[in-house]
Amino acid sequence: MVQYNFDEKIERKGTGALKTDALQERFGKTDLISLWVADMDFRCGDFIIDALIDCCKQGIFGYTIFPEKYFLSVKDWILEHHHWLIEREWFSFIPGVMKGIAFAIINFTNPKDKVIIQPPVYYPFRLVTQMHNRQVVNNPLIEEDGKYRMDLDGLRKIIDKNCRLLILSNPHNPIGISWKQEILEELAEICFEKNILVISDEIHSDMAIFGHRHTPFALVSKHAEQNSITFMAPTKTFNLAGIVSSYAIVLNKEVRNIFYSFLRACGLDEGTIFSYSATQAAYVNGSEWKRQMLQYIENNIRIVDSFLKKYIPIVKMFMPEASFLVWLDCRELRLSQKELNNLFIEKANLALNDGEVFGKEGIGFMRMNVGCPQSILIEALNNLKNALKSG
Structure with missing residues (x-):
């Protein structure tokens, strides 16, 4: 070894x-x-570095097809590490998780609509919402007894007809919470009932520590499955932030058609030879x-x-x-x-x-x-x- x-x-x-x-x-x-x-x-x-060197040795960096082996490496990794069997039609490459969140805001909200975040939370959630002329609604976490928890009662109170999205940090950044099944289930029920689409940022999903486990939001219930967009990436786990390689998973066909049609129309669903190669090497050998x-x-x-x-x-x-x-x-x-x-x-x-x-x-x-x-x-x-x- x-x-x-x-x-x-x-x-x-x-x-x-x-x-x-x-x-x-x-x-x-x-x-x-x-x-x-x-x-x-x-x-x-070295398994990643060698894969990138092999790409360079060929000496030609032309147009690149979507490699089926790339998707299979992602599928196998998610099944092994998160017990989630994804299907090809649910899946799309995206050029970065925050870009994906921005694309979701563009497609599923209108100017002046409201987007819910749960501070203290990754600050680009707030910035990208404001830069697209949407209103940020805060549903702050509650700190008590040296821990943080979601304020789901508070969430119910702040929701109005203009709330369209909730951006979930799962696991939570900066506090490092691996949200538990029952919490995510209740969150899913609230958002489904109020027709609020959940955007689940799961970029840190592979990094559960001290015996904790990551729970993909879309797995917790049928309502979560049909009312969410999940973003994942190998970039935090394998230190690949400079190689743009992320992906979306969307189970709801209507949501998926809207979102993926936008990505295709803008040419945003195609990765580079380096993003495909690095991801495949990481997930197969990492x-x-x-x-x-x-x-x-x-x-x-x-x-x-x-x-x-x-x-x-x-x-x-x-x-x-x-x-x-x-x-x-x-x-x-x-x-x-x-x-x-x-x-x-x-x-x-x-x-x-x-x-x-x-x-x-x-x-x-x-x-x-x-x-x-x-x-x-x-x-x-x-x-x-x-x-x-x-x-």
């Missing part, structure tokens, strides 16, 4: 990587430890890489948890159930959000995501990406400890 080296440090500065080469623009400094944007600092498995990667992520999360409890108990973390993102509760520091960002950037020399961008419910929080070598993570934690010690 191949043992993958996730301790390897790879210099990304100067490669065009958003995580490093946008630091000056986003944070005002270039020398920060970069733990913000949600890609990992791990080298892709199970062991994924297993080792998730084990490494779990160890990194444990490092953060034990370090904070021992050295910085005033900062707390929500234990994620999925992905490599950690939601840090810094409210006991009693700093304004501006002061909190200044602490991380200017004093600790760290680039994390400002919690407020995920909604006002994120004030007092920061999002940390722990998808990095442990030595870098420990250096970052020591920076934070020393910054707080120095006042």
